[in-house]
Amino acid sequence: MLEFSKRTNTIEQAAYKYQLQDVKEPNLYRDLYPYDKIPIIPFNHRHVPMHVPDEIWITDTTFRDGQQSRSPYTVEQIVHIYKLLHKLGGPNGMIRQSEFFINSKKDREAVYKCLELGYEFPEVTSWIRASKEDFELVKQMGIKETGILVSCSDYHIFKKLNLTRKQAMDKYLAIVSEALEQGIRVRCHLEDITRADFYGFVIPFVLELMKLSRESGIPIKIRACDTLGYGVSFPGVALPRSVPGIIYGLRHFGEVPSEQIEWHGHNDFYAVVTNATTAWLYGASAVNCSLLGIGERTGNCPLEAMVIEYAQLRGHTNGMDLTVITEIAEYFQKEIKYPIPPNTPFVGKNFNTTRAGIHADGLLKDEEIYNIFDTGKILNRPPLVAVDSYSGLAGIAHWINNYFNLKEGERIDKKDYRVQLIKEWVDKQYEEGRTTSISDEELEEQVRLVMPELFK
16 A cells, blocks of 8 residues: 655555554563663664754753652742743743643642743643543643653563553553543653564554544644663664664654654663754654753753754754853752762863863963863853862963953963962972862962952
């Protein structure tokens, strides 16, 4: 059978529609996931086409997955972070949605306070289990879209839910149907998709969801959840680990439009950012992230990372205010007391700080030599030099010029004798056995002694 596809504008074979394979025993892919060994990356050398959507955007799970690995935020903290997300995402809604728990009284209070702000973006959405009790909460609160947990691997269906594949599908479809009858948009979280039987369960289930979507006229979103971070972005990798294969399969065989596909990854194998970008490149409009990557176990995809990835892919920021990334980092450190590892890209204290004297010398001559981009302009974070035993005269001079924001004509040269006096003091510290970097406060005091005019 041949059909003309509006998705590809070509005539395609459509001889087979994937049917549910209601197996008696779970398929645990033991050849790929032996458990007593490191997982295997299988290749079948099949390549699927890239298909970058017309629009790509970010969604947020800071208040959902981001709260599953740390002490819960206060209502005030949630509202403040939500305001920062709104400011970062800009007027074009690059941070399109933010999902919230709604089960506790505190969660619901935070949701109401965020709704009262009246922001179009990020839209407030909820997250529930596939139960009627949770669904009642969504209806009571007047939330227009909710995520529903629909675990799709046999690990979850057989071992956690104690259901067959058909029983699980029937249960999920019943909950989705009820939501649609109430006019509520549904986002189906296909948990553990990178261990699921993609063509034996995922695609048949998704086809039923798309049928419901067409019948109701309400778009159903598919969130592909790489729950344990098994996703692999390399070309030619076999399912169920292939990120390109999953996104292509959802679009091509599952009949899901790009704007209804969302990727949600974890960082168990250090691949979370690459996998999210790959999902964009192969047809998912949305990638789901949390601020600073805070989330279950190794965390989610850092939202700030995907902001930068978007700018690299598109060549512009589409209205996002990237200086807010620095505001967010400062708020988490100072107000929430969350310790950000100092070498974390874009938000860590030392991400654009150098300790090597030879690098500091380069920064002094032209910061572009050793800085990834104009971090002062773009992130409101000028490059810094940490002064220690390796910094040399150039490092000290660079620290002085940046710390005191000295302009051209005012800047201190590394050959200035007063810089040499400070270096002698620094050298003495380490000769006496010091092992830590010199603090800003200590350096400020030394500068006060030899350059008092800078304090006038």
